[in-house]
Amino acid sequence: NAGVTQTPKFRVLKTGQSMTLLCAQDMNHEYMYWYRQDPGMGLRLIHYSVGEGTTAKGEVPDGYNVSRLKKQNFLLGLESAAPSQTSVYFCASTSRLAGEKETQYFGPGTRLLVL
């Protein structure tokens, strides 16, 4: 199993450009999450999904949109990138099946620089 993968690993954008970050998991997990990590701020939840076709806002959703058209994929979109969105983005997933110990599995991160 590849676990949780993220594409791309690194990207440079100009202010106003758009892009989509892809998160894929092969563990058949229901729940998926997008976080951003900034120095001194820890990880903050942007959006999350509790199942295919569902999405919900997290702590810092402004400027981002998400879609979960397939169970294994969770896409994070930036419609008009701003320098404040320079960050490292992490995707995570969890199964929440009865009997399984609670753990979020994280992807390797995407480093985004907005100029």
Next chain:
Amino acid sequence: AQTVTQSQPEMSVQEAETVTLSCTYDTSENNYYLFWYKQPPSRQMILVIRQEAYKQQNATENRFSVNFQKAAKSFSLKISDSQLGDTAMYFCAFMNLTSGTYKYIFGTGTRLKVLA
């Protein structure tokens, strides 16, 4: 709203020594999990240890153990026999089981450096 506080931005420890990282949290809920995650320079987030709030016994995983004080809302991580590979950022996290969303709330992290 729940909050997680890590008051030690940076710490260092000599190799083979013991170090304790602090974490406090605020919640009115009774059913939750607490976690410590490690983030080495590779940036990959790795689960170190988890604690279910209903369990009184402190969790242990090899050289890692926690001191869970539910009434005080404290959840510290003890690393025994520190190794150079323990050098990383450590994040404390809280998850409320009763909300049904299984969202994590992370602290701001403690950067640990193990000195040779």
